[in-house]
Amino acid sequence: MATVRVVEVVRETADAHTLVLEPAGGERWDYRPGQFLTLRVPSERPGGAARCYSLCSSPVRDPRLKVTVKRTREGYASNWLCDHVRAGDELEVLPPAGTFVPADLDADFLLLAGGSGVTPVLSILKTALHAGSGHVTLVYANRDEASVIFRDELVALAAEHPDRLTVVHWLESVQGLPTEVGLRALAAPYAAREAFVCGPGAFMDLAAKVLQDLGVPRERLHQEVFTSLEGDPFAEVVVPLDDEGERTEVVVELDGDVTSLGWPAGSRLLDVLLAAGVEAPYSCREGACSACACRLLEGTVELDHNEVLDATDLAEGLILSCQARATSPVVKVSFDA
CATH class of the missing domain: 3.40.50.80 (Nucleotide-binding domain of ferredoxin-NADP reductase (FNR) module)
Known part of the structure; x- marks a missing residue:
């Protein structure tokens, strides 16, 4: 989770506003073309409100991050952002995520x-x-x-x-x-x-x-494909990493590093990684966006919910870490493969 400052609001059309953003801490964020940000929208509703908005900026051309929000009929988040956000405001966001990204920029x-x-x-x-x-x-x-x-x-x-x-x-x-x-x-x-x-x-x-x-x-x-989020992906999930009990050994490859952890029975993989301080990618935490997808290299898991991976993806070993529960004593996954 991080905070960004709104530098400028650009009215693109009558219904669409672009928010020009910079990290509040002054650091530079790396992202890939086609990725998105998940924004927390102030709300008194139980569970809060969060929405995913694609970055329209280019990581090699634009000096600042930009997301464009288009109003939708009876859309709480889009209307709130268009009506209330002004330059100087700060918003809570999750890091850039998503797999709608070209593998080769030299392609046609x-x-x-x-x-x-x-x-x-x-x-x-x-x-x-x-x-x-x-x-x-x-x-x-x-x-x-x-x-x-x-x-x-x-x-x-x-x-x-x-x-x-x-x-x-x-x-x-x-x-x-x-x-x-x-x-x-x-x-x-x-x-x-x-x-x-x-x-x-x-x-x-x-x-x-x-x-x-x-x-x-x-x-x-x-x-x-984006769907409206039902829960709050910003909410902290407590996983009893130190408690005794049945657990799976999970080996995780991420950004070139290899980490081995005890995965408590019944817990979801992403929750375990975040609780252990492993900065795994994620966004919706509902099985609807694929930002947390990784490849199962060894062992077996079951997914509580899946809206984005098709039969071919699953056959190739892709899983959603936010929905994966271990069903074998040892599991090995890679976010890099």
């Missing part, structure tokens, strides 16, 4: 975004143009021209990189809702590229179907 990219789903996509786009060597095509769907977040920034980037960046807008006010035929025509010339998709559920489903039908393999199709 096809980016498909709908509405505020452009926020992590913009981070990837700017970083690839600044630190990579490939070509980037963005297909960006919105209700109308006034709803286009980052409109001026995209125009400037296209002028700065005319030979490498292509931006195609789909406006519902002009073309109607995105269609399978229309998206297929736009995406087909770029089906050999790394594809990143983010936006409302219906847009994501349509874009994924189009790309799959075009033959884009699973390993080149990346999707970012």
Whole structure:
């Protein structure tokens, strides 16, 4: 958990505000393009309120962190942040997390975004143009021209990189809702590229179907999905590490270090790691975001809840540390693999 200071609030559209942030302690945060922050939102509701917002800044181009918040109808967190946050305010956040990240910035990219789903996509786009060597095509769907977040920034980037960046807008006010035929025509010339998709559920489903039908393999199709958090990921969970009782030996690889711990029976892996001072990545703690995903190298576990890993992920050994309970005497996992 950390504190960030709001340096500036930028009104992108009537419904979307960008918060320009800096760590309150003055330290520099490392993050990867496409990752997100989890913000604590003041609330008197039991369990508090926390939401995940993608970083729209680039770690190699922008001097400060930026997240963009778009109002949603009856959305407590988004409306509170847009209505109340001002320059000089401080917010509690969890460190940058998420796996919606390109493995190779020199690759060619096809980016498909709908509405505020452009926020992590913009981070990837700017970083690839600044630190990579490939070509980037963005297909960006919105209700109308006034709803286009980052409109001026995209125009400037296209002028700065005319030979490498292509931006195609789909406006519902002009073309109607995105269609399978229309998206297929736009995406087909770029089906050999790394594809990143983010936006409302219906847009994501349509874009994924189009790309799959075009033959884009699973390993080149990346999707970012957020769900509203029900609990408080900032809450401290007490794990009795020193109590006698049944426990599993867990060996953890993280950032090149190897740690061996006793894992008390019935506890979740992430809770054990955090209680032991191991700074494992996480965000929602509800099995809904994959920020805490790691690879099971040895032993067995069971997951209490899982909304993000599919059968292929599980077969490849991926697990969610926030939901994993040990079912074998020895477990070995890696956050690096």
